Amino acid sequence: MVLINWEKRKNPTKKEISDFAKENNVSDVLAEFLISRDLTEKSDIDDFIHADVTELQDPFGLHDMDKALEVIDDAVENGSKIAIYGDYDADGVTSTSIMKLTLQKLGVKPIFYIPDRFKDGYGPNLDVYKFLAEQNIDLLITVDNGVSGKDEIKYLKDQGIKVVVTDHHDLPDELPEADAIVHPTIPGSEYVCPYLSGAGVAFKIADALLGDDALELIDLAAIGTIADSVPLLGENRVIVTEGLKRMADNKHVGLGALIKKCKLKINQMTEEDVGFKIAPRINALGRLTNASSGVELLTTGDESFAKEIVDETEEINSKRQELVATAFNDSESQIAEQKDDGVLILKSDKWHQGILGIVASRAVDQENKPALVMQYDEESQLYKGSGRSPEGFNLFEALNAHHDLFASFGGHAQACGFSITKEGLEKLTPLLLEEPAKQSFNPEGSVTKYFDLNVAVKDLNFDLIKEISRLAPFGMGNPKPVLKLSNVSLSQVKSIGKDGTHLKASVTDGQQQVGAIGFGMYPKAEAMNTDIVDVYGELGINEWAGRKNLQMMLDDFEVSSEGLKINQLQDVYFDYRNKQISGAILDKFDAVVFFNETYYEAASRSHPKVKLIMYNESCDGQNILIYDRPHNLDLFKEFIKNNKTKHVALYFHTDLTNRYLKPDMIAMKSFLKYLYTHQNIKADGMDLVAEYLGYKKNDIDFYLKVFFELDFVKMVNGFVEKANASQQRELIESPTYLKRLQRNDVEKILIESDFGDLLSWMSDYDCHC
Known part of the structure; x- marks a missing residue:
C-alpha cells in the first residue's frame, strides 16, 4: 500500500479569499479554488471560467501551417491521391478521423493507414511507407506522429511524394525534411497553446482549411485531447468544452452509437464520460486488434455499419478488461516475491x-x-x-x-x-x-498529493457541486478539486465489486452523512483500528432511478490526528458504564475514585478494604475505577488533565432512576402562567397542580424552585403568589437551573454518548494525548 502524504495546495487566509472573491465577483469557495490554481488575473480567470469557441486561436499561428495548406490545396485541386498515416491509440484514431472527414469535405477520398501495434510498431515505419508508395500516393499526411521519421520521410521524398507532418510529440535532434511540419513547439514558432494533442493539431488543420465548418469536428478533437492526457489549459479547454457541448449536434453516427452503447447521455457528456468510457474502448481496438475499425466507426454515416463496429468494439473492450485482470492477478505473486x-x-x-x-x-x-x-x-x-x-x-x-x-x-x-x-x-x-x-529514489517513501479545500459534511451540497463545475473540464493541468473532511467516520462499510475489493460506505460526522465509493479501498477500511478518520475525495452526483444524490469518490482516508489520540486513549480507558460492579472487582484496582462525598462515605462503610479516594487526590500511574459521575464537566476535565493514570475504568454510577431532566421551556411558561392566574395555591399542594397540568411532580418541584430563585414568585402565609420582580431575569441566573444544565451536559457526554464519541471528547483535555 502506497503511503500518501496529503498537503493543501495553497493556504490563503480568510481575508485573502474574501478580498479576492469580492474583487472578482465570485463566491469564497470558487475564489479559493482559483487561487489554488494560480489564476489571479481577471483576464485569465475570465478565459478559464468562460472558455468558449470565440477563444479558438488563429490556426496560422502554428509552424508551417501556411505551407501545409498550400500543399494540401494543391493536392485537392489536382485530384492527387492522398494518404493519412495515423496511430493506434485514441488520439491517433481521432486525429486520423478528423483529417479524413476534412479532406472528404473538400471533395477528396483519401486512404488511411493505422499501424498495427504488433506488426508495425509505433510511429513511421519504412515498410509501410514503401507499401503506401506502391499505392501511387502523391501526398502523405501524418497525424499524431511523424516528427521522428527523418529516414522514412526521406524515402518518400526520394520517390517524389510530398509529405505534411502534423504531430505534437517531443522533437528529435534533427527534424525530417518534409514539405511542412505543423507542430506546436517548433523552436522560434512556439504556438500559443504548446500542449495540443495530435487531434488538436489535426483540428487546427481543419480549422485552417474549412473555417467555421471545422466546428463539426471539434467533438472528435475533444476525445483525442482528453484521451491523450495533455494539460486542459488554454485552447485545450476550449476544444474540450466546446467539443462536449457539440457532441449531440455534430451527428457523427458512429460516435452516437458508441455513446449509446456506453449508456451515456449524448447531450450531457462530461470529460469523465470520455476518459473512462469512450477513450478506453477506442484504445482497446489498438491494444488487441487493428484500430482501423475505430476510424471507420467515427467517419461512417451508415447506422447499421456503425452498430456492427460498436458491438465488436464492446466485445474487444470486455476482452481487454479480462486480460488485464488476469495478467495483474498473475503478477501479484511476482510482486510479492x-x-x-x-x-x-x-x-x-x-x-x-x-x-x-x-x-x-x-x-x-x-x-x-x-x-x-x-x-x-x-x-x-x-x-x-x-x-x-x-x-x-x-x-x-x-x-x-x-x-x-x-x-x-x-x-x-x-x-x-x-x-x-x-x-x-x-x-x-x-x-x-x-x-x-x-537516483536517490525511495519506493518506500511517501507520495505527496494535494487537496484543495477543507470542508465539513454539512458543507456538501449541490451549490458546492455547481461551484466546482465552473472549473470544468478537469484533467491534466486542471485536476478536479479534492476535498478534505476531517475527523469523520466511515459507516455502513460494504465490500462491492467482482473481487470484493471496492468500498461502499457513508462518510458521517455523527449528524449528517454522504455516500462514498473507494476503488480498491475495502481492505484498508477493514484494517482501520479507529472510527475517526480524515477523508480525501472528489464530490460528485450519483444518479439512480431518476434521483440525484451527492457522492464522494474517495482518493484516500487516514487515521486523523484525533483518531490517533483516541487510539492512545483506548489503551488507557475501559467502558464499565453498563456493567455490574461487585466488591471483588473494586478490590482489583489500585484506587476507586469518587466525585460525590455521599457515595464516598457509603462506599467507605461497604468496602473498608478498598482504597477509596476523592477526585482531587492524585492517582498518577495507578490503575483506577471512577465510581460515580461528577455534577459538572469541568471537574472531570480537570481530573483527566492532571492524572496520568495507567488504566481507567469508567463506571459513572448514580442512584437517579431517571436521566437528568432537560428543562421544558413551554412547560415552564405554562406552569408560571398557571401560578399567576390562580390564587390560594399552597406550596405543599403542588401534587394536585402537577396532576391537573399533566406534569411530573419532580418537574413541578424543579420549576418552582427556579421561580423562587429568580423572584418570579414568592411565599405569602404558605401560599404561592406572584412576586413584584423589578427586572428581567435569565433562567441561567438560577443556581438550580444552571446546575441542572451542567448535569444535562454530564449526562449527554459522559453517559449517553457511545464510547468512541466519549474518547473523542476526552482527547481535547486528557493528559495521555
Missing part, C-alpha cells in the same frame, strides 16, 4: 502484449515502484514489454544507461517500450535494481 526490490520486473509467456502497459501502471499505482512488464515472444525469441514509473524516478534515464542490452528501446521519464533477449534481461536485472539508489 520482489517486495524487497526497488524495481519490479514482471514477465510471462501468456500475457497479451497489448495490455502490458496497463498492468505496469497498476503495479506502479499499487507499489510506488518502477515496473517493467513483458511477454516472451517465441517467434522472435524476445521479451517485448512496457515500463511505467512513479514521479521521482526517471525510467528512460535508468534504462538508457544500459541501452546496449536492448534489442530495441524508447520512451520518456515515466513510460517506455522495449524488447530484449533472455540473456539481456538476465544481465539487466541486477543492474536495474541499483538504479533507484543512484
Whole structure:
C-alpha cells in the first residue's frame, strides 16, 4: 500500500479569499479554488471560467501551417491521391478521423493507414511507407506522429511524394525534411497553446482549411485531447468544452452509437464520460486488434455499419478488461516475491502484449515502484514489454544507461517500450535494481498529493457541486478539486465489486452523512483500528432511478490526528458504564475514585478494604475505577488533565432512576402562567397542580424552585403568589437551573454518548494525548 502524504495546495487566509472573491465577483469557495490554481488575473480567470469557441486561436499561428495548406490545396485541386498515416491509440484514431472527414469535405477520398501495434510498431515505419508508395500516393499526411521519421520521410521524398507532418510529440535532434511540419513547439514558432494533442493539431488543420465548418469536428478533437492526457489549459479547454457541448449536434453516427452503447447521455457528456468510457474502448481496438475499425466507426454515416463496429468494439473492450485482470492477478505473486526490490520486473509467456502497459501502471499505482512488464515472444525469441514509473524516478534515464542490452528501446521519464533477449534481461536485472539508489529514489517513501479545500459534511451540497463545475473540464493541468473532511467516520462499510475489493460506505460526522465509493479501498477500511478518520475525495452526483444524490469518490482516508489520540486513549480507558460492579472487582484496582462525598462515605462503610479516594487526590500511574459521575464537566476535565493514570475504568454510577431532566421551556411558561392566574395555591399542594397540568411532580418541584430563585414568585402565609420582580431575569441566573444544565451536559457526554464519541471528547483535555 502506497503511503500518501496529503498537503493543501495553497493556504490563503480568510481575508485573502474574501478580498479576492469580492474583487472578482465570485463566491469564497470558487475564489479559493482559483487561487489554488494560480489564476489571479481577471483576464485569465475570465478565459478559464468562460472558455468558449470565440477563444479558438488563429490556426496560422502554428509552424508551417501556411505551407501545409498550400500543399494540401494543391493536392485537392489536382485530384492527387492522398494518404493519412495515423496511430493506434485514441488520439491517433481521432486525429486520423478528423483529417479524413476534412479532406472528404473538400471533395477528396483519401486512404488511411493505422499501424498495427504488433506488426508495425509505433510511429513511421519504412515498410509501410514503401507499401503506401506502391499505392501511387502523391501526398502523405501524418497525424499524431511523424516528427521522428527523418529516414522514412526521406524515402518518400526520394520517390517524389510530398509529405505534411502534423504531430505534437517531443522533437528529435534533427527534424525530417518534409514539405511542412505543423507542430506546436517548433523552436522560434512556439504556438500559443504548446500542449495540443495530435487531434488538436489535426483540428487546427481543419480549422485552417474549412473555417467555421471545422466546428463539426471539434467533438472528435475533444476525445483525442482528453484521451491523450495533455494539460486542459488554454485552447485545450476550449476544444474540450466546446467539443462536449457539440457532441449531440455534430451527428457523427458512429460516435452516437458508441455513446449509446456506453449508456451515456449524448447531450450531457462530461470529460469523465470520455476518459473512462469512450477513450478506453477506442484504445482497446489498438491494444488487441487493428484500430482501423475505430476510424471507420467515427467517419461512417451508415447506422447499421456503425452498430456492427460498436458491438465488436464492446466485445474487444470486455476482452481487454479480462486480460488485464488476469495478467495483474498473475503478477501479484511476482510482486510479492520482489517486495524487497526497488524495481519490479514482471514477465510471462501468456500475457497479451497489448495490455502490458496497463498492468505496469497498476503495479506502479499499487507499489510506488518502477515496473517493467513483458511477454516472451517465441517467434522472435524476445521479451517485448512496457515500463511505467512513479514521479521521482526517471525510467528512460535508468534504462538508457544500459541501452546496449536492448534489442530495441524508447520512451520518456515515466513510460517506455522495449524488447530484449533472455540473456539481456538476465544481465539487466541486477543492474536495474541499483538504479533507484543512484537516483536517490525511495519506493518506500511517501507520495505527496494535494487537496484543495477543507470542508465539513454539512458543507456538501449541490451549490458546492455547481461551484466546482465552473472549473470544468478537469484533467491534466486542471485536476478536479479534492476535498478534505476531517475527523469523520466511515459507516455502513460494504465490500462491492467482482473481487470484493471496492468500498461502499457513508462518510458521517455523527449528524449528517454522504455516500462514498473507494476503488480498491475495502481492505484498508477493514484494517482501520479507529472510527475517526480524515477523508480525501472528489464530490460528485450519483444518479439512480431518476434521483440525484451527492457522492464522494474517495482518493484516500487516514487515521486523523484525533483518531490517533483516541487510539492512545483506548489503551488507557475501559467502558464499565453498563456493567455490574461487585466488591471483588473494586478490590482489583489500585484506587476507586469518587466525585460525590455521599457515595464516598457509603462506599467507605461497604468496602473498608478498598482504597477509596476523592477526585482531587492524585492517582498518577495507578490503575483506577471512577465510581460515580461528577455534577459538572469541568471537574472531570480537570481530573483527566492532571492524572496520568495507567488504566481507567469508567463506571459513572448514580442512584437517579431517571436521566437528568432537560428543562421544558413551554412547560415552564405554562406552569408560571398557571401560578399567576390562580390564587390560594399552597406550596405543599403542588401534587394536585402537577396532576391537573399533566406534569411530573419532580418537574413541578424543579420549576418552582427556579421561580423562587429568580423572584418570579414568592411565599405569602404558605401560599404561592406572584412576586413584584423589578427586572428581567435569565433562567441561567438560577443556581438550580444552571446546575441542572451542567448535569444535562454530564449526562449527554459522559453517559449517553457511545464510547468512541466519549474518547473523542476526552482527547481535547486528557493528559495521555
